Each structure stands twice: as structure tokens, then as C-alpha cells.
Amino acid sequence: MKIAIFSESPTDEAALKILIEGILGEEIEETPYPNNLRSRGSGVIRDVPAVVRAVYYNTEAEFLVIVCDSDDSPIHKKEHLEPNNKDSERCQLCRLRVVVRATLKTLGSKPGKGNFKVAVGVTVPSIEAWLLCGKNPSASEATWINKQKEKGLNTYNDRRNLKIELYGAAVTSMAIMIECGTEAAKRLAENIKYLEELFPDGFGEIAREIRSWKK
Amino acid sequence: MIKEIRYKNFKALRDATLPLGRFTLIVGANGTGKTTALRSLEVARDYKKIEWKDVVSIDILDREKEPVQLGFETDQSDKKITWVRSEAVGRDIKQLNLSNLLERKLHEIQEKIFNDFRIFSFDANKIAERVAIRMDLRLGENGQGLAGILDQLRDNDPERFEELNTELNKWFPEYDRILFEVPHDGFKSFLLRTRFGKHKISAENLSDGTRLALAYLTLAYLPNPPKIVAFEEPEKGIHPRLLRNIQEAMDRLAYPENFGEKREPIQVIATTHSPYLLDLYKDRREEIVIADKDENGAHFNRLSDLPHIEEILQEQDAPLGDIWYSGVLGGVPVQP
Numbered sequence A: 001m002k003i004a005i006f007s008e009s010p011t012d013e014a015a016l017k018i019l020i021e022g023i024l025g026e027e028i029e030e031t032p033y034p035n036n037l038r039s040r041g042s043g044v045i046r047d048v049p050a051v052v053r054a055v056y057y058n059t060e061a062e063f064l065v066i067v068c069d070s071d072d073s074p075i076h077k078k079e080h081l082e083p084n085n086k087d088s089e090r091c092q093l094c095r096l097r098v099v100v101r102a103t104l105k106t107l108g109s110k111p112g113k114g115n116f117k118v119a120v121g122v123t124v125p126s127i128e129a130w131l132l133c134g135k136n137p138s139a140s141e142a143t144w145i146n147k148q149k150e151k152g153l154n155t156y157n158d159r160r161n162l163k164i165e166l167y168g169a170a171v172t173s174m175a176i177m178i179e180c181g182t183e184a185a186k187r188l189a190e191n192i193k194y195l196e197e198l199f200p201d202g203f204g205e206i207a208r209e210i211r212s213w214k215k
Numbered sequence B: 001m002i003k004e005i006r007y008k009n010f011k012a013l014r015d016a017t018l019p020l021g022r023f024t025l026i027v028g029a030n031g032t033g034k035t036t037a038l039r040s041l042e043v044a045r046d047y048k049k050i051e052w053k054d055v056v057s058i059d060i061l062d063r064e065k066e067p068v069q070l071g072f073e074t075d076q077s078d079k080k081i082t083w084v085r086s087e088a089v090g091r092d093i094k095q096l097n098l099s100n101l102l103e104r105k106l107h108e109i110q111e112k113i114f115n116d117f118r119i120f121s122f123d124a125n126k127i128a129e130r131v132a133i134r135m136d137l138r139l140g141e142n143g144q145g146l147a148g149i150l151d152q153l154r155d156n157d158p159e160r161f162e163e164l165n166t167e168l169n170k171w172f173p174e175y176d177r178i179l180f181e182v183p184h185d186g187f188k189s190f191l192l193r194t195r196f197g198k199h200k201i202s203a204e205n206l207s208d209g210t211r212l213a214l215a216y217l218t219l220a221y222l223p224n225p226p227k228i229v230a231f232e233e234p235e236k237g238i239h240p241r242l243l244r245n246i247q248e249a250m251d252r253l254a255y256p257e258n259f260g261e262k263r264e265p266i267q268v269i270a271t272t273h274s275p276y277l278l279d280l281y282k283d284r285r286e287e288i289v290i291a292d293k294d295e296n297g298a299h300f301n302r303l304s305d306l307p308h309i310e311e312i313l314q315e316q317d318a319p320l321g322d323i324w325y326s327g328v329l330g331g332v333p334v335q336p
Helices: A010-024 A044-058 A092-106 A127-131 A141-151 A156-167 A174-189 A192-198 A200-214 B034-045 B100-112 B124-128 B146-156 B158-171 B208-221 B240-254 B275-279 B309-313 B320-326
Strands: A002-007 A063-069 A117-123 B002-010 B013-019 B023-028 B068-074 B081-085 B117-120 B175-181 B187-194 B200-202 B228-232 B267-272 B288-294 B297-302
Touching: A002 A010, A002 A044, A010 A063, A010 A127, A010 A174, A010 A192, A010 A200, A044 A063, A044 A092, A063 A092, A063 A200, A092 A117, A092 A200, A117 A127, A117 A200, A127 A156, A127 A174, A141 A200, A156 A174, A174 A192, A174 B240, A192 A200, B002 B034, B013 B034, B023 B034, B023 B240, B023 B275, B034 B068, B034 B117, B034 B228, B034 B267, B124 B208, B146 B158, B146 B175, B146 B187, B146 B208, B158 B175, B158 B208, B158 B240, B175 B200, B208 B240, B240 B267, B240 B275, B275 B320, B309 B320
Parallel strands: A002 A063, A063 A117, B013 B297, B023 B267, B023 B288, B117 B228, B228 B267
Antiparallel strands: B002 B013, B002 B068, B068 B081, B175 B187, B187 B200, B288 B297
16 A cells, blocks of 8 residues: 655654554555655644645555644544534644545546545644553543643643653654654554554544555 | 853843753844854853953943943852953953952853853855864864864764764765865865765765754764854754754754763754744743843843743644744844
């Protein structure tokens, strides 16, 4: 399967490839641009239309996976899908879906791209939480939903602490981050269902979507 | 480490305080005192040579009795070290307004900290220049002497030199090794070898960005870099995506323990105008200082200390650099 990945950092890119392979149970052929698709920090949603079009028109990718951090945005809930839900306007996952859907409608026909599919996921609050799943008992979407209820949307210190827990320090080398991220992703790829259970919306949804591509 | 510098009548800094940490990134418009703030450390280093008229704020040049003050709070002493320079009418009196004890203390601290301070503003052409071989080479503030520094590293610390080559290959996958040549007797220059084809590219034929990046990388891998280093606009000539590597080089200096280094931390201060560089500090707000200017002169504020900063930055889709550009954080040019 030829899959392109669009995310926020080299650590995300390395870990996501392994997690996607864990979901599919097979190695994927990543078809990136030569130097990977990457957003400028929190700018994923803004870049999505151009990235979707470029992957569709200019690569052999059959599928595109887009993942961004929730950071301080409201965490996705089922109620967001109800009509006129106010929180959905600020929810990263809902917004990503809206942008992707709208962009896909604008694509012209291209031979061999009839089944082109895009899956979107949101790490809550950042990829380190996914990667600590199973190691840190509080690494779950439920934890962050409760935290947001108690303390509001600010996850600045929490994101920092997750980095310290996963990489050993808030500031460290990209090599160490990729190494730790890859190691954690390999551990989780063996038990993908666990990650789906603890992150049912941000990860669970994307896992189900990616799995459906195999069928 | 210097924890804070207090400025009074020092050039554009009429009354300002610069908070510093192990790493500090100063962002702001032109003329907001970023470079002046760095130059104050040169004054502390060379304090005996400095004239009042060289450092006093221009608008009080006619008020000879107004002293210039620099106050340094360091982790070396509980007391703030204050440097005062004043000029009496008709006479050129350079006055170090300190008790003997404090003067000795200042001297000690000066020896300990300020003597080993450098402001780097790399110049791609100087980096590529061939170097006369000497034992006491230091990396010039414009990058001059890089070939000699690399040569010394290879001879004196081959393990580090190998690590540097490995890292170079991550930064620039097209190159796999730093090599040297002797263009004339007593001179040395460096080359990079291409991974494919093993072609040797001389320093002067490398791109400006490659030369500049190599200077940052080399500094980060030196066994004994200066104790305090400042970088003026490290983004100059560097591709925005490569700024993550420059960030990492600066972090290796400031947080060596997180990179497996055994040496003492280096205090790093950088100035920038780059939204792309600022993006990389999204989760490191306490290390960012915003420089601004108003009718009372230039002043500094830690980003994390700005009022309601948590509320302002939460739920942002935009990268931090874009938010800074919008002006809501300050540190942008004032419109007439």
C-alpha cells in the first residue's frame, strides 16, 4: 500500500509509519515527497488543502494520513457530530474532517486515483501521550477530557511533562526523540487495540479508517 | 551563569532588565536593543577600556553626571555586580563605583564568566577562508578559522570529530565527511566529500548555508566552547527546515547533559527575526524574551510573563511565529 503521511515533526513521521504498519499488519510503502511532508508547528489544518491536492495530483500515493496535535483545543466527543454543536468549531478533529472533505470534493479526476482516501487523527494533547500509552496509566483521552473539565484548555505544562517522561528531558536531540518515539511505537504496534481503546477518537477513528483501506 | 542584566543609560537601553536562562531567544523589531543587550557583555569583559561617551544613551550625552550602569546578577554570587561609568565635567574620570571587595569580586566573576564570552555572527565567506596553522586557534566571531578548528578537533579529539561527521551527514545527507587540504605551506582549508561519487567540494564551492550550518555544528561539538555564547540571527542563510538542526546545536551547548555530553552547560543567547525559528519554541515559552521600544527606550519581557499569555496562546491554530508576527505579543516594528 502506498501511503503518504503529513504531520508536525520528524518524530511524528517516524512513529506514525510504525503505527500505521501496526494497524494494517503489513509494511507500507511510504510515498512521501523526497523530504517528507511537514507542517510548521501548529499549522497543519491551514496546510491541509494544498497537501491533499499535491499528494493526489503529484504522487503515486493511494492514501494519505494526516495527524496533528490537539494542543489546547477541545478534545473530540461524539456530541460534536450533532448538528450545530458549538465545540465542533474548535475541535481539531472535526475541523480537519471538514477541511479534508471540502478539499476532496474539489479534486478533478485522475487515472488510478479513483479510490484515493484520506484518514485524519489527532494526538491528545501531543504524540507523546499516544507513545506513553501502556507505560503511563494516565495516558488516555479520558485523562485529558477530565483535565480540561477541571483546569480548562491549557496543556502547556502537561505537554512538557510528557516530553520529559518519554525522552528523559524537555529539550533533547532529534535523534533521541526519534529513537524513543520509534521504540514506543514498535511496542504499541504489537498491541494496537490498546491504543485504540485508550484514545478512541483521536487514534481509534483513524485506525478504523486505515483498516478499512485494506478491505 | 548570568541570571539577569539590568541596564541604565546604556545606549538604547535607558532603563531595562534582561532576564536570562541557560538558553534565551530574544525576538523583537530592529532597534529594540537586542544587539546592544549582547554588547553589554563585551563591556563587562573589557570594562577597563570602556569610555562613558562610548556607551551612554545618546539623548543624555550633554548630561555628564548621568552615570551608565550595568548590573549583573549571576549564579556565582548572591550580590548583584554593578558596573558604573560616569564622566565629570572637564575631566575624563573613569570610575568603577565599587568597594574594593566588590571590585575584587567583579574581577573574579569577570575572569570566570565574561572573559569567555563570544558573540557569533557567522559570515559564509570568512568561514571558507584558508587558515594559517597555529596551536592557539579560536573560532572567530565571524567563523574565521573554522578549517583550523576542525583540524584541531580531528587531531585532539578524534571521537568527537567522528560524531561531528555523523551529525553532518544527518544535516546534509549529500555529504559524508569533512576532509582537509594544504593549499599552501602553513595553511589549511576544509572540504566536504559527497556521499555518492566521493567528490571533494572545497569550502569556497560549498553553498553559503552549508558553510554557516557547519560553523554552528562545529561549535556545538567543541570539547570546550566559550562559557557564554551569543548568536546574532542564527537563521541567516539557513533554510527554515534546517533551523531545527540549528536549534539542536544551540541546545547541545546549553543542555549538554541531555545530549550525553560531560562538559558544563554553556549559556546561550540568540537574537532572531525569524518566525520559523520562533515556531520551534512553542513549548519553551519561558526561554523567549520579547524586545520592545517605547518613549522610555527599549525594554524586555519574558514571553511567559506577558499578561494573560496562557489565554492568548491557547487554542491557536497558527504557529508561534505567526502569532508573534501579528503583533499581539509585541516585538514588532512600530508603525508611524
